[in-house]
Amino acid sequence: MTLQDRHKSDQDSALSDHLWHLEEMRWTTGRDSAVAVRDASATAIHPDLLESNEIWQCRPADTVWRMVKIDTRAIKLQGVVAMLTYRIRAEKADAPIYHAICASTWFDDxxxxxxxxxxHTPLA
Structure with a gap:
């Protein structure tokens, strides 16, 4: 491995850590924080296809999960685009434990x- 390859590997690792941090924050912070890291033309599919501001109209402000565990992580980096895929186990007060398979696409603007x-697709 050349010094240049090692530097790129370190950059990819730091970027990967940053993107996983952003993804986890989407589960554990409030709606306003989530809106701040989404593109104006964002799309969400769970279980209906929702466009941009429709996402936040159907999501209560208090949808903060108190604990999330992300397993089976995979990330694909391609230029200014990153795709994260994972399984999640999430808990919040007065709700059953939520299990799902998720995929998010991020881009560097x-x-x-x-x-x-x-x-995200809920698991039984």
């Missing part, structure tokens, strides 16, 4: 990573 799409 002039140095700021924005979530462009998110999909």
């Amino acid at each position: 002039a140095g700021t990573w924005q979530r462009l799409s998110h999909h």
Whole structure:
């Protein structure tokens, strides 16, 4: 491995850590925080296809999960686009434990990573 390859590997690792941090924050912070890291044309699929502001109209402000565990992580980086896929186990007060398979697409918009799409499929 050349010094240049090692530097790129370190950059990819730091970027990967940053994107996983942003993704986890989407589960554990409030709606206003989530809106701040999504693109204006974002799409969500869970279970209906929702466009941009429709996502937040159907989501209560208090949908903060108190604990999330993300397993089976995978990330694909391609230029300014990153796709994260994972399984999640999430808990919040007065609700059953939520299990799902998720995928999110992020893109680098002039140095700021924005979530462009998110999909989750609940598991029984």
